[in-house]
Amino acid sequence: MNTKIWKSAAAVCLTSAMVAGCSNAPASNGNAATGGADLGDTVKVGLNFELSGPTADYGTKERNGAAIAIEQFNAREDKPFTVEGVEIDNKGEPAEAVTATTKLIEQDQVAGVVGPATSGCSIATFDFATAKQVPVVAPSATQVGATLKPDGSAYEFAWRVCFEDSFQGKGMAEYAFNTLGIKKVAIINEVSDYGNGVSAAFKEKFVELGGEVLDETQYQSGDKDFASFVTKIKDLDFDGIYVAGYYNEAAQIVKAIKAEGIDKPIIGADGFDSQDFIDQVSAETANNIFYTTAYTAIEPSEELTRFIADYNAKYGEDPSMFAALSYDATNLLLQALETSGKTGADLNEAIKNIEFSGITGSFSFDQTTHTPKKNVLVVELVDGVQSNVESVKVE
Amino acid sequence: MSQFLQQVVNGLSLGSIYALVALGYTMVYGIIKLINFAHGDIYMIGAYTAFFVTTYLGMSFIPALLVCMIVCGILGVGIERIAYKPLRKAPRITALITAIGVSYVIEYTMQFFMGTSVKTYPKMLPDISWQIGAVKISYIQMVIFTVTIVLMVLLTFIIHKTKIGRAMRAVSADENGAKLMGISVDNTISITFLIGSALAGAAGMLVGLYYNSASPLMGMVPGLKAFVAAVFGGIGSIPGALVGGLFIGVAETMVVAYGSSLYRDAIVYIILIIVLIVKPAGLFGKNEREKV
Numbered sequence: 068m069n070t071k072i073w074k075s076a077a078a079v080c081l082t083s084a085m086v087a088g089c090s091n092a093p094a095s096n097g098n099a100a101t102g103g104a105d106l107g108d109t110v111k112v113g114l115n116f117e118l119s120g121p122t123a124d125y126g127t128k129e130r131n132g133a134a135i136a137i138e139q140f141n142a143r144e145d146k147p148f149t150v151e152g153v154e155i156d157n158k159g160e161p162a163e164a165v166t167a168t169t170k171l172i173e174q175d176q177v178a179g180v181v182g183p184a185t186s187g188c189s190i191a192t193f194d195f196a197t198a199k200q201v202p203v204v205a206p207s208a209t210q211v212g213a214t215l216k217p218d219g220s221a222y223e224f225a226w227r228v229c230f231e232d233s234f235q236g237k238g239m240a241e242y243a244f245n246t247l248g249i250k251k252v253a254i255i256n257e258v259s260d261y262g263n264g265v266s267a268a269f270k271e272k273f274v275e276l277g278g279e280v281l282d283e284t285q286y287q288s289g290d291k292d293f294a295s296f297v298t299k300i301k302d303l304d305f306d307g308i309y310v311a312g313y314y315n316e317a318a319q320i321v322k323a324i325k326a327e328g329i330d331k332p333i334i335g336a337d338g339f340d341s342q343d344f345i346d347q348v349s350a351e352t353a354n355n356i357f358y359t360t361a362y363t364a365i366e367p368s369e370e371l372t373r374f375i376a377d378y379n380a381k382y383g384e385d386p387s388m389f390a391a392l393s394y395d396a397t398n399l400l401l402q403a404l405e406t407s408g409k410t411g412a413d414l415n416e417a418i419k420n421i422e423f424s425g426i427t428g429s430f431s432f433d434q435t436t437h438t439p440k441k442n443v444l445v446v447e448l449v450d451g452v453q454s455n456v457e458s459v460k461v462e
Numbered sequence: 463m464s465q466f467l468q469q470v471v472n473g474l475s476l477g478s479i480y481a482l483v484a485l486g487y488t489m490v491y492g493i494i495k496l497i498n499f500a501h502g503d504i505y506m507i508g509a510y511t512a513f514f515v516t517t518y519l520g521m522s523f524i525p526a527l528l529v530c531m532i533v534c535g536i537l538g539v540g541i542e543r544i545a546y547k548p549l550r551k552a553p554r555i556t557a558l559i560t561a562i563g564v565s566y567v568i569e570y571t572m573q574f575f576m577g578t579s580v581k582t583y584p585k586m587l588p589d590i591s592w593q594i595g596a597v598k599i600s601y602i603q604m605v606i607f608t609v610t611i612v613l614m615v616l617l618t619f620i621i622h623k624t625k626i627g628r629a630m631r632a633v634s635a636d637e638n639g640a641k642l643m644g645i646s647v648d649n650t651i652s653i654t655f656l657i658g659s660a661l662a663g664a665a666g667m668l669v670g671l672y673y674n675s676a677s678p679l680m681g682m683v684p685g686l687k688a689f690v691a692a693v694f695g696g697i698g699s700i701p702g703a704l705v706g707g708l709f710i711g712v713a714e715t716m717v718v719a720y721g722s723s724l725y726r727d728a729i730v731y732i733i734l735i736i737v738l739i740v741k742p743a744g745l746f747g748k749n750e751r752e753k754v
Binding site (some may be wrong): 119121123124127258284285286287289290291292294295296298299302315318319322326343346347349 | 465468469472473475476570573577578579580582585589591600669673674675677679682683714715718719722723724726727
């Protein structure tokens with residue numbers, strides 16, 4: 068009796084597994100011609116961001132940027148469909164980010180995902196999204212090789228709209244050496260993929276150009292006391308200090324440097340890009356500071372002006388670079404949805420061949436790395452205000 | 463040499479903050495044998511309170527400091543009454559886990575209401591610094607030293623010269639004995655939380671001014687380091703907390719100056735491990751009667 072039940076149960080299981088296997092087969096082939104369903108009247112887009120936890124600041128701003136993009140799309144009169152953003156919090160943890168992606172794809176059936184903000188979380192989601200044939204557009208996964216599998220080929224469904232960390236490091240090295248005339252530097256970087264990646268690329272290019280690195284110091288994310296660092300380097304004969312880290316710590320470093328009365332140029336990367344950076348340093352001391360970025364509000368285009376106005380109206384502050392990148396990432400996904408009218412592999416194909424013009428630059432994708440080909444901007448802070456922009460092409 | 467002395471000053475100002483926070487750990491541990499992991503978050507609340515009263519109410523330094531201490535003191539007593547008091551007879555591990563829970567509640571409540579970004583302080587203190595021999599001491603460093611010293615003296619006075627202090631020492635030495643002598647144990651414990659939390663509030667404001675910023679998770683790492691400082695000095699011992707805090711501050715600074723900045727936190731924990739192996743009771747841990 069018992070055996071019989073087990074046998075029939077096993078048979079049912081087997082059959083259902085086979086049926087499921089068959090129905091899944093075409094999808095998993097990833098055939099570009101047939102891979103993708105038509106879009107309905109409402110298209111769901113996943114917004115997978117760090118809304119709590121230590122990196123919540125980036126995630127929240129990116130969520131805001133994405134929300135503006137969706138609102139603007141839905142407000143269009145000629146919209147081909149209505150977009151519904153499905154928000155989810157990944158708490159800044161890679162494991163949570165995977166869970167969040169799973170939920171978005173399996174349960175909410177989103178057509179594509181924007182986010183997460185941080186590289187670690189983004190990378191964690193690429194494998195699953197690629198297996199499920201749902202494109203992920205990461206706004207700010209700047210880590211070197213973030214979109215690549217261990218074998219060096221790109222995850223087919225993973226894209227990003229930012230340049231790589233190393234790209235910024237190289238760009239600043241060229242600008243510092245050739246334009247600012249800095250020949251000797253002290254480097255301080257955060258111990259993280261970001262800090263290490265940016266500073267390593269900077270150092271390599273700077274030394275290659277003929278520059279000299281006099282001191283290298285590392286710090287941990289969350290450190291606040293940099294008086295000891297400044298006391299250590301103040302007697303060295305450097306022309307500039309390269310700070311590779313995010314704005315909270317970078318602001319404390321800059322404050323400590325300025326408090327010691329050192330007025331050499333401070334150069335850095337897009338981690339500086341935040342009003343919080345200027346507030347903490349205080350505007351009147353924020354001078355002679357240069358950093359690379361993907362976004363600036365100086366001489367804004369019409370689209371950017373509108374984005375800034377809408378963002379300000381909704382959140383009561385100016386958008387940061389993270390909000391801008393996320394706005395672009397969302398718009399890129401929406402544009403691809405609109406041109407292809409499909410989900411899955413067709414949508415992905417549309418992203419692959421996109422010619423996108425956004426507020427952080429116009430670009431197409433490098434087909435081997437799934438990373439945009441765009442220029443690095445170097446901005447200067449004068450009394451806490453971004454004042455001069457220079458576009459640096461990095462080879 | 464001048465660089466060395468300068469680093470000592472840097473270390474002492476950092477260490478003063480740790481010491482103020484460590485006092486709260488040590489006092490609470492001394493009296494109810496609880497490691498109050500929410501203590502670092504009270505320090506964070508202090509930084510936020512200072513941010514509010516200075517930014518929105520335009521208070522000057524001293525009133526703001528007092529408000530911070532009062533708010534944090536009351537919060538500390540509230541936490542004790544709500545979260546720890548019902549567990550006083552429960553196993554110690556229960557209270558410990560509760561403390562960790564309280565810590566998360568405070569952190570994420572603040573993150574929810576205050577947002578995730580850093581709040582920036584207005585400039586309150588002038589950018590003056592004094593050159594004393596080879597070292598340069600900034601105004602804010604001077605303020606940190608002064609406030610720390612004043613509070614330490616005040617605390618020592620309270621503990622050794624007042625009735626409340628005597629009650630605290632009595633409860634610490636023998637809770638039941640103290641009860642038999644007519645001391646209200648509950649009130650004494652509350653006062654301990656009040657004083658310890660007020661000190662953390664002061665430390666929070668000083669840190670907020672020093673780095674002119676406050677963020678919801680700012681209490682985690684300093685909280686742990688202050689805990690290490692308290693254990694280093696001998697948990698339960700007040701001079702121990704002071705010496706431990708200053709020592710940890712200087713050690714950290716020296717690691718950055720002469721070792722690798724990468725190991726600044728590691729050194730703190732290595733010190734903890736060594737202390738626990740060599741002298742589990744901490745530097746001043748033996749002096750039972752000093753316990754509060």
